[in-house]
Amino acid sequence: MESRRASAQLMATDVHTPPGTGVNSVRPPGPIYLDHHATTPCDPRVARAMLPYLEEQFGNPGSRLHAYGWEAERAVDEARARVAALLGAEPDEVVFTSGATESNNLALLGILQACRQPRRHVVTTAIEHKSVLEPARWLERQGCEVTVLRVPSDGRVLAEHVRAALRPHTVLVSVMHANNETGVINDVAGIGQVCREHGALFHTDAAQTFGKLPLDARALGVDLLSLSGHKVYAPKGIGALYVGPRAAHGRLAPLLLGGGQEGGLRAGTLPVHQLAALGRACEIAGAEMHAEGARLLRLRTRLLTSLRERISGLHVTGSLDHRLAGNLHLGFEDVDGEVLIERLQHHVAFSTGSACMSTSLHPSHVLLALGVSEDLANASLRLGLGRFTTEEQVDAAAEHIVRAVEGAHLPSPC
Structure with missing residues (x-):
């Protein structure tokens, strides 16, 4: 509880200008925000x-x-x-x-x-x-x-x-x-x-x-x-x-x-x-949708490529061919889900399922419905990139995820 309170105290606002938008947005200097399927920041123009x-x-x-x-x-x-x-x-x-x-x-x-x-x-x-x-x-x-x-x-x-x-x-x-x-x-x-x-x-x-x-x-x-x-x-x-x-x-x-x-x-x-x-x-979405989607797809590809190069036992949940550009849902083999969350949550804002159910200790009903094992479901992350996500944030998030997965690996059975 104290660690969560300390993280919350970091969320003082800072001004950030995403490349190619010319828009000032409020970005907290705390965890890198990759939870855009849960909610998006209010665009300053909005x-x-x-x-x-x-x-x-x-x-x-x-x-x-x-x-x-x-x-x-x-x-x-x-x-x-x-x-x-x-x-x-x-x-x-x-x-x-x-x-x-x-x-x-x-x-x-x-x-x-x-x-x-x-x-x-x-x-x-x-x-x-x-x-x-x-x-x-x-x-x-x-x-x-x-x-x-x-x-x-x-x-x-x-x-x-x-x-x-x-x-x-x-x-x-x-x-x-x-x-x-x-x-x-x-x-x-x-x-x-x-x-x-x-x-x-x-x-x-x-x-x-x-x-x-x-x-x-x-x-x-x-x-x-x-x-x-x-x-x-x-x-x-x-x-x-x-x-x-x-x-x-x-x-x-x-x-x-x-x-x-x-x-x-x-x-x-x-x-x-x-x-x-x-x-x-x-009005903004109608004008910027296509460019924003292309940019998010490039960022997602960059993130997934980086993680695949450095993490073995990585699974992408669901089809990559029919998918929202900013979404990446990953599962990690032989990883302790609780340790993974604890090691990552102060560096990256992510989800393990629906935001409405994120306090539940049970694995996601969606993942179980897709036939994902309970162990893999518990060691899964939903990453959502958004309008104000930058390449620098994606690279930093990849580094944090790699370190968290390395530190959360379960010991090999004797």
């Missing part, structure tokens, strides 16, 4: 967009009788349009929420609660985020049939896997766009086509791909899509659910009542400052 709505423009967008409300409503409309543009959607198809967890719950629970079929069936996968798996389990307890698909060792869900699980009364399929641990990108377009042919609605959790990959909800065949602001360099506490035409018009029941906001699908006063930030984050 933070600046938020400030007017924390200060002079503090109105409620529901106040229609004066200029404060008008300006707040204008800011909300602009943010909605920017989110929609990044999704290839219409603004009125974007429902603002507190983040991807709420969006996932609204998608699953809202669709199934509104459905009046006597038999209802849901298909999802064993590698989904808990905010999909837990609602699915709750629905199962309420009498809904739920199929949880096994996933091959490469971590990629294909259309054929979903097709084999569909039933005449399948209402909803929920498969994430890219996994939050392995970074593997699923065949969402193929799955969407299968769902359309069958007549089932299709939901995807795109928290890890929104703002990082080009998205077109209609082309992908997606009916519901969850996203989160804090995964795209906006603040925590804001997100959205895309609700396409097939999921609208009474097919989605709200979880929150009492205000009528968001077309009656999500009651509550809208946080204008967070929406202004999300809108600006979308």
